[in-house]
Amino acid sequence: MNDLLTSAEWTKQRNLLPWASETSCVPPQQALRHLQTAFVNFFEKRSGYPSFKKKSRKQSAEYTRSAFKYDRATKTLTLAKVGSIKVRWSRDFQSDPTTVTITKSPSGRYHVTIILDEPEPKHLAKTGEAIGADLGLSRLATLSNGERISNPRHLGGRLGELAHLQRTLSRRKKGSGRWNRARLKVARLYEKISDTRADALHKTTLDLVRRFDFIAIEDLHVRGMSKLRSLARSISDAGLASFRTMLEYKAKRYGKEVVAIDRFYPSSKTCSTCGYIKQDMAMSVRAWDCQSCGTHHDRDENAAKNILAVGQTVTARGGGVRPKRTTVRRGNRQRNVKHQGATRA
């Protein structure tokens, strides 16, 4: 398919293709709509040029209301031309799904994601507490009150194992049976790592939102700019990006506030006690003494304290630290709730 098709053209084309009628007509139409959105975002300079999908990456099919049935009594999901599928729902929901998306991960795992029209949850009780968080590589986060939140256990060992599996994969002949088995192993371990990581991030961000009314973090690109492109680094960068996303949506949902401070603020090098700025501090320096006031600092805890102080100053002035991001939303009260089924292909 070299040219862009409109929905109407696709309907005409599909009648000529014998295999096309074996599937529902809705997912291809939805794919065209997604492509349309991708181009609008590209032309309005919100994102890059749309890229082609690959069969080896995540696959997805989106079904709108006319293409699926959900039986509330038996909690059965029936898809057009597929039939009823077994889903292990990860949580309960009251309303009927408005959109159903089936995704298949590279390791062959299927997930069902549904859009619901659920009432917004109640805001959490105010605690009157504020906190600054410094996000890191060796530790998930360090808080301005001295608390340390560590990475999920076994992360280091698993990363080593992943690197090993990837080296094995690169030695295999592409397309061979041995290559395919190695590819599956890499994909499974990669998913295991990102699932564990996502779980830890959900727990941590929810905990922060519960305990604090005001949370200051650093705008992320600071650390992401590092030249070091190790495996651990790229996984950590992805984790830091979702840390912020999760923190922001959970704070909004539960009526708390998150501020991301300017990425050029020298949070690690500034003394949180007296404001002295230390010149030239290597990444390896984990603790230092202020030359001006003599305070002994843990690098990350000091950074977290500065992040909190700057966050509070900026919000007090009423000015934003960064331009508001424009997000495209489907409806006011709709929110994505992810439900997972774990069927293997």
Ligand SMILES: [Zn+2]
């Ligand atoms: Zn000082």
